[in-house]
Amino acid sequence: MTPADRAGASPADYLVAEAARQIREGDVVATGVASPLALLAVAAARRVHAPHATYLNCNGAIDPVVARLGVSSEDPAYVSEAGGRIPLAEIWDHARRGRIDVMFFGAAQVDPRGHLNLTAIGDAARPRVKLAGPAGSPSLAHWTRRAIVLVAAHSPRVFVPRVDFVTAEAAADRRVRIISNLAVLSCGPGGPVLESAHPHTSVQAVVRATGFPLALPNADATTLAPEPALLAAIAALDPGRVRDRLVA
């Protein structure tokens, strides 16, 4: 049973809603492979508060029509009624020129500086466990104006003092926002901070589930509940609640 708060919002709803809030009206937003929660957030934001955000999907679609969350974020179905096409290579061109405002990334490990590991557990040259790999994250996370990291299962195995491999190196001069199923964190210069805990958990539980110390400037900060319109948009896009299965 997925815990839901009084608004009827599950941990996945909090994660997706908080991700959607990172998208501002008029932004250019991109998603890569294997990013269903990000796709849901982008689609919900475009329905509710950012209708003029431009959405670039790495599967080749500009402004794809997302009626329902598909089986993958790169599902070719999204291309069907897209506003236009974008060759894969051009994603990097736009990012490099500073034209992508927001892109979402995943990570198997995150460290206090905001470095991400998507490469391997153990020695990357001879991995104990090979992960799926970087896709375009090393360059795109660096060049995107606001790189957002989504973590579906907040645990000390994910939030580690030192990543086994630095797949995407955090910038030295800006912080990375990390949205998990339990909390919103930020990492980077000045050290990791707990921005807010979702209401179905507690600050203590988040601290216990994080493998490095967190600064707590707002000790009682609770993540804002999803606005009714945003929650409704998420529910309409994912009536089968696939999101709850993707999130711990």
Add this chain to the structure above:
Amino acid sequence: MTEFLELSDAAALVAKGASVVLGGFQLERPPMALVRELVRQGRGGLRVLSLPNPLALDLLIAANLVAEAEFAFGGFAYERGFVIAPNWRRAIERNLIVWREKDAYCLVQRLRAGAMGLPFIPVPDADRGGYRRMNRLPKLIDPFTGSSVPVEAPATPDVALVHAQAADRRGNLFIANPVADDLIVRASHSVLATVERVMDRLPEITVPSFLVSAVVECPQGAWPGSCRGHYDHDAAHIAEYLAQSETGSLDAYFREHVYAGVPAPGASSEAVDRKEASRASSAGDGASPRGEGAWRE
């Protein structure tokens, strides 16, 4: 001039040890019929470049045909969730292949340099993080700014394997959403294409025939991947493939789905062509084409 060939004759154009780039993107339009034919013919020692195309690369690795692979990603999502390509993963963890993993940007830049005939290409910021030591890219001084920039070598694969929605009778290809196929065909020395069908007139030309060495009319050629406008990916089959991969042996899978009753590589190509053809006709009934569009007749 583009040749119109049988699948077996087209795959025979891939030399053992050739460098190969795989078309399609994730589960969309992987050149699976060509890959299965390479397996049947035992075309080994391949050096494969994969912009994310995990299924085709995974099958080639499972068949022990890959000597080297260069890639950026080895996972995909389907109805049963996100999976990491099992034979790819095992080959890396057990050190069975030579592999190079890079930011997909480096692969894209290598292909762009290849397509443009450039001797090298800058890959700014590709020397950050762990891949700096893993890939040790050479650096040049930018003569205009004096700053140092890592560079990559061009990629000019011997052959690009692609699956397209259609070809016309000259060998021009139509691909509804090429993603990166329009890049890989320009970088490669030759292009082998399977197509859902041959038409008199294409909605538009995605790949001009002067790039295309051979076309094979091969409906369902991307199966068990998808081909937009024709069929979705085959989740049940992918699940079966993954389950058999987990057992550590794909012998039964290869017997049933690749060799199709043909006892050994190099055996009767007619039987194989019949098998691919019968799959096409039977799968065609059950698969509900997504009704998408203007370009469909």
